[in-house]
Amino acid sequence: MYRFWYPLIAFVIVSGFLWLGLDLKPREIPSVLVDKPAPEFSTKRLLTDNQITSTDLIGKPWVLNVWASWCVACRQEHPLFNDLAKRSEITILGLNYKDKPVEAAEWLQNLGNPYDLIAVDDTGNIGIEYGVYGVPETFLIDHHGMIRYKHIGPVSAQDMEQILLPRIRSMLQDSKT
């Protein structure tokens, strides 16, 4: 009379899959660029005529934060980056993605500027090289110029403490030894 157990077993299996499904994040596409060299770019710095070239940063680790003044979620994570700038010596490069320079500058004036450098990506071409498909996105790049981690969407306080900061510390440590 095992046959009466079959529906229950089927139910448990289906529930198991659905339970696992709850934790999946289909919006977060795993990046293929992790552990690959960071794509090189050379572009204008925000509100200046100076150029910024990504290869100049080789030798020290850096954080690439893709943001825009029109991006609502960027507002949410911004205080955490202000905080990061105060707490860590890591270089933070902001990639101002498809934004109006004046509005971007205003935004930083109002909310604080955590960035050591701000690169302008007005066409979104640098974004394509980095596989950016939504703003904000954050990349951790080590002193060899390799992408070590990619965070999709706004960084939460928990993400910063538990994921980004430990990685940033170890990248800084690695670069000094």
Added chain:
Amino acid sequence: MKQSPGLRTASTRAVYASSLHIVASGAWWSALAVICAMFLAVTTADARVEIVEFETDSQRRLYQDMIAELRCLVCQNQNLADSNADLARDLRQRTRDLILQGKTRDEIAEFMVARYGDFVLYRPPLKASTLVLWFAPFALFCFMALYLFRRFRRSQQSQFDSKNVPTSYSSDELDTAASLLQKDLPDARK
């Protein structure tokens, strides 16, 4: 309960009164104007046609194929051709540029996969990590077919099992059978 119709009229009157109030105020008209403007904006946005020019017909066909094959990463269930998303437009533009540079279908797919992963392709490539994706449906189908086939054969066997069929009948049984037949037959003949 008897009072409810009266109550309803009263509340309906209240609604009329309040809507009249809205009509009377200028806020209603500006709200209407905003709504109309929104519809207008949507229509013009949809009516915008992207003109993409190519040197040859095969380039144009390749473009059409590629934007149908590549997934829009923002909307996820649309391809680049169908999507109005900003990124989709950028990627269409990039696809066009790559075609004009003389890149082949594989090279363009490679370009996209290098940046966005296999997810950008609507047809995932066949490799170790996608084996389940490709073959699980066939495996499931074969499994079900085998199960149904065996079940069918078993039920057929039990129905015509020679052990269950009696070889001789008692006279009582034959009488019952005959009377049953007699009962039914006249009806059947008519």
